[in-house]
Amino acid sequence: MISTDTEAPQIEVRDLTLAYGSFVVQGGLNFTIPRGQVFIIMGGSGCGKSTVLKSMIGLKQPAKGEILYRGESYWDTDDDARERLMRNFGVLFQQGALWSSMTLAENVALPLEQYTALGTDEIHDVCRLKLALVGLAGFEDYYPNEISGGMRKRAALARAMALDPDILYFDEPGAGLDPISAKLQDDLILELRDSLGATVVIVTHELQSIFNIADNCVFLDPETKTQLAVGDPKELRDHSEIFAVRNFLNRGTLTPPSVSDDEPAASAPAAN
Amino acid sequence: MAETNDKKAPSAAALQPSKTQSGDLVVAFSGDWELGQTLPETRSALGAIASLPAGGRIKFDTTALGGWDTGLIVALSRIEESANKHNIEIDHSGLPEGAAKLLHLAFAVGERSGAKRSDEKSSLVIRIGKATSRAIGNLKSSLAFLGKFMESLGRFFTGKANYQRNDLWVTMQEAGAEALPIVGLISFLIGIIFAFVGVIQLNKFGAGIFVADLVAVGMVREMGPIMTGIIMAGRTGAAFAARIGTMKVNVEVDALTTLGLDPMDFLVLPRVIALVLMLPLLTIYANAVGILGGMMVSLSMLDVSATQYWVQTKSAVTIGSIVTGLIKATVYGIVIAIAGVKSGLECGSSAQAVGTATTSAVVSGIVWIIVSASVLTVIYITLGV
The missing domain is CATH 3.30.750.24 (STAS domain)
Structure with missing residues (x-):
C-alpha cells in the first residue's frame, strides 16, 4: 500500500464548487496536498468544511471542478477506478460511525475480510494490533454502545487504519475529547503520518491542534463562500494580509482594522 | 437578574x-x-x-x-x-x-436574511405543482433505485458482489425460522375462520364436505401468500427499514461507502434475497397449518372422517394452484423487501425520520402486496390457471 511515487501531488483540488441544489456552499477551491503532509481544512462553523471533506472522500459529487488523486480525477473516472482510489482512504467520521451491530474487532476486520487474502487467524491478529495501537487492547469483543465516546472515536481510528491507507481523513477529531486525550490524539496522528507515510487531511477549527500538527491549511470563509487563504497556519496567524484569517487564528482577539487598512486585501479571495 | x-x-x-x-x-x-x-x-x-x-x-x-x-x-x-x-x-x-x-x-446581530422560515400560505396551484414535481421526483428515485438494484443483482449472480455471507444467513434465519410461530398462529386461525364460514353456509344445502375444497383452495391460492406477506411486511420489512435507517442516521452507511462497499450490495442484496427465498417457504408452511385448522373445525362440526376430508382436500388442490400461490408469495417477497430497504436507505437523519421510514416500509409494502395480488389474479384468470 505504501508506494514511493512522489511525482504528482497526492491530492489536488481544482476549481471545486460544491452545492446543495442551487445553494452554493463553497466555490472556487484550489489547493494541493503533497504526500506526507498534514493538511487542515478550517473555517468558522457552518462554512462547509464537512461538505468539502464529503466530496473528497466520494460521498458528495461536486457541482463543478475536480479532485485529483495522483493526477487521476476522482469524479470523472469509472466505478472500478473510483473504488480502487477509495480503498486508499481511511476516514474517521465525527461521531466515529462504527457499525453498531458488530464488535470492535469485527469493525476492524470487515475491510480486511473484503480486501485482503488474510486468513481468519491473521485477521484476528491484525485487529488486535490495530486496536492496541489506539490503546484499546482487550476491548475486541465490546460493542460500540458499550464503550465511551472517546473510545469509540479511537476504535473508529483503528478501523480507518485497517488497510494501511495512503490518505487519512479526519472530521473534527478533537470534538468531544478532553484536553489530554486531544493531545494524545494529535500525537497519534503525527505518529501515523511518520510511520505509515500517510497523507493526513483534517477538518477542524481547534486552534491548539492546528498549530500543533498542521503543515499547511486552507481557510474557508462562510461569507464569501470561497477560500480566503492557503498556507502554514502559524505564518497565516502572524502575517496573513487578510484580517478575517488572522483574527480566526488569534481566537478573535484582534481589533478590526480601519477600512483603509485591510479591506482591499480581504475583498481579493484566494490570496496566498 | x-x-x-x-x-x-x-x-x-x-x-x-x-x-x-x-x-x-x-x-x-x-x-x-x-x-x-x-x-x-x-x-x-x-x-x-x-x-x-x-x-x-x-x-x-x-x-x-x-x-x-x-x-x-x-x-x-x-x-x-x-x-x-x-x-x-x-x-x-x-x-x-x-x-x-x-x-x-x-x-x-441583525436577523440573517433568508434565515427566517416564511409561513405564508401558497396558493392551490403552487401546492399542486409542488406535489406533482415531488411525485415525479419520487418516481425517478424509485426507478433509479430499481436500476441500481438490478446492477447489484447482476454482480451477485456473477459472484462480484461485496457482501457478507454471514449477513445473508442471519437474515434468512430472522426472516424465516424466527417467523414460524406468528405465521403458524395467524394461518391456523385463518383456516379456522374459513372453515366456520364454510360449514355454516355449505351445510345449508348438504354440501358440508366441500368445506375442505374451500379451505384448501382459499389458503393455497390466496390467503396463505397474502397473510404471510402482510405478517412479513409488518415484521421484517419494518425491521429492514429501521435497521438501515438507523445506520443512515449514525453515518454507518457512509462509513461503508468510503470503504468502497456499495450499500446496495452490502445491505440491500442479502436482505432482499433472504426474504425472497424465505417467503415461499413460509407460505407452504402457512398453507399446511391453515388446512389443518380447517380440518379441525370440520371434524368437530361436520359428519366427516379425517380420511374423507383429506381425500377431498387432495382432489381440490392441484400442483398448479400450489405453484400459482408460490409465485404470488415470491412476488410479495420482492415488494416487501424492496419497500423495506428503500425506505431505510432514503431515511433522513433524525429520530423522526427513522419512524417515518419504518411506517412507509410497512404501508407501501402492504399496498404493493394488494396491488400485485390483484394484478396476478387477473393474469391467472386470463390465462385460465
Missing part, C-alpha cells in the same frame, strides 16, 4: 407612555415586570411611537420599576423594533444597566 431581592408580594406591572414638551416620548415602567405576572400590553406605547414628530426620541423612566426579568426585555425589544421601523432614536440611559446590556445584545 432582579434588581430588588426583597420578598414582598409582587406589585402590578404598569406602563405609561407620556410625551414631553420637547417632543420626546418617555415610557415609564412601574411595578414588577416578571414573566410570572400579568404584564400590560405594550400597544399603547407602540401607538405613541408611530405618532412621534420627527426628531423626537424615546426615553425610559424606570424609577418605579420593581423586579424584572425577560418579561421586561421582551416589552423593551418590541418598543425598540417599532422605533427602528420608524427611524426614531432611543435613549437607553433610563434603563437598569443589565436590561440595557441585554437589549443591546439582542439587537447586536
Whole structure:
C-alpha cells in the first residue's frame, strides 16, 4: 500500500464548487496536498468544511471542478477506478460511525475480510494490533454502545487504519475529547503520518491542534463562500494580509482594522 | 437578574407612555415586570411611537420599576423594533444597566436574511405543482433505485458482489425460522375462520364436505401468500427499514461507502434475497397449518372422517394452484423487501425520520402486496390457471 511515487501531488483540488441544489456552499477551491503532509481544512462553523471533506472522500459529487488523486480525477473516472482510489482512504467520521451491530474487532476486520487474502487467524491478529495501537487492547469483543465516546472515536481510528491507507481523513477529531486525550490524539496522528507515510487531511477549527500538527491549511470563509487563504497556519496567524484569517487564528482577539487598512486585501479571495 | 431581592408580594406591572414638551416620548415602567405576572400590553406605547414628530426620541423612566426579568426585555425589544421601523432614536440611559446590556445584545446581530422560515400560505396551484414535481421526483428515485438494484443483482449472480455471507444467513434465519410461530398462529386461525364460514353456509344445502375444497383452495391460492406477506411486511420489512435507517442516521452507511462497499450490495442484496427465498417457504408452511385448522373445525362440526376430508382436500388442490400461490408469495417477497430497504436507505437523519421510514416500509409494502395480488389474479384468470 505504501508506494514511493512522489511525482504528482497526492491530492489536488481544482476549481471545486460544491452545492446543495442551487445553494452554493463553497466555490472556487484550489489547493494541493503533497504526500506526507498534514493538511487542515478550517473555517468558522457552518462554512462547509464537512461538505468539502464529503466530496473528497466520494460521498458528495461536486457541482463543478475536480479532485485529483495522483493526477487521476476522482469524479470523472469509472466505478472500478473510483473504488480502487477509495480503498486508499481511511476516514474517521465525527461521531466515529462504527457499525453498531458488530464488535470492535469485527469493525476492524470487515475491510480486511473484503480486501485482503488474510486468513481468519491473521485477521484476528491484525485487529488486535490495530486496536492496541489506539490503546484499546482487550476491548475486541465490546460493542460500540458499550464503550465511551472517546473510545469509540479511537476504535473508529483503528478501523480507518485497517488497510494501511495512503490518505487519512479526519472530521473534527478533537470534538468531544478532553484536553489530554486531544493531545494524545494529535500525537497519534503525527505518529501515523511518520510511520505509515500517510497523507493526513483534517477538518477542524481547534486552534491548539492546528498549530500543533498542521503543515499547511486552507481557510474557508462562510461569507464569501470561497477560500480566503492557503498556507502554514502559524505564518497565516502572524502575517496573513487578510484580517478575517488572522483574527480566526488569534481566537478573535484582534481589533478590526480601519477600512483603509485591510479591506482591499480581504475583498481579493484566494490570496496566498 | 432582579434588581430588588426583597420578598414582598409582587406589585402590578404598569406602563405609561407620556410625551414631553420637547417632543420626546418617555415610557415609564412601574411595578414588577416578571414573566410570572400579568404584564400590560405594550400597544399603547407602540401607538405613541408611530405618532412621534420627527426628531423626537424615546426615553425610559424606570424609577418605579420593581423586579424584572425577560418579561421586561421582551416589552423593551418590541418598543425598540417599532422605533427602528420608524427611524426614531432611543435613549437607553433610563434603563437598569443589565436590561440595557441585554437589549443591546439582542439587537447586536441583525436577523440573517433568508434565515427566517416564511409561513405564508401558497396558493392551490403552487401546492399542486409542488406535489406533482415531488411525485415525479419520487418516481425517478424509485426507478433509479430499481436500476441500481438490478446492477447489484447482476454482480451477485456473477459472484462480484461485496457482501457478507454471514449477513445473508442471519437474515434468512430472522426472516424465516424466527417467523414460524406468528405465521403458524395467524394461518391456523385463518383456516379456522374459513372453515366456520364454510360449514355454516355449505351445510345449508348438504354440501358440508366441500368445506375442505374451500379451505384448501382459499389458503393455497390466496390467503396463505397474502397473510404471510402482510405478517412479513409488518415484521421484517419494518425491521429492514429501521435497521438501515438507523445506520443512515449514525453515518454507518457512509462509513461503508468510503470503504468502497456499495450499500446496495452490502445491505440491500442479502436482505432482499433472504426474504425472497424465505417467503415461499413460509407460505407452504402457512398453507399446511391453515388446512389443518380447517380440518379441525370440520371434524368437530361436520359428519366427516379425517380420511374423507383429506381425500377431498387432495382432489381440490392441484400442483398448479400450489405453484400459482408460490409465485404470488415470491412476488410479495420482492415488494416487501424492496419497500423495506428503500425506505431505510432514503431515511433522513433524525429520530423522526427513522419512524417515518419504518411506517412507509410497512404501508407501501402492504399496498404493493394488494396491488400485485390483484394484478396476478387477473393474469391467472386470463390465462385460465
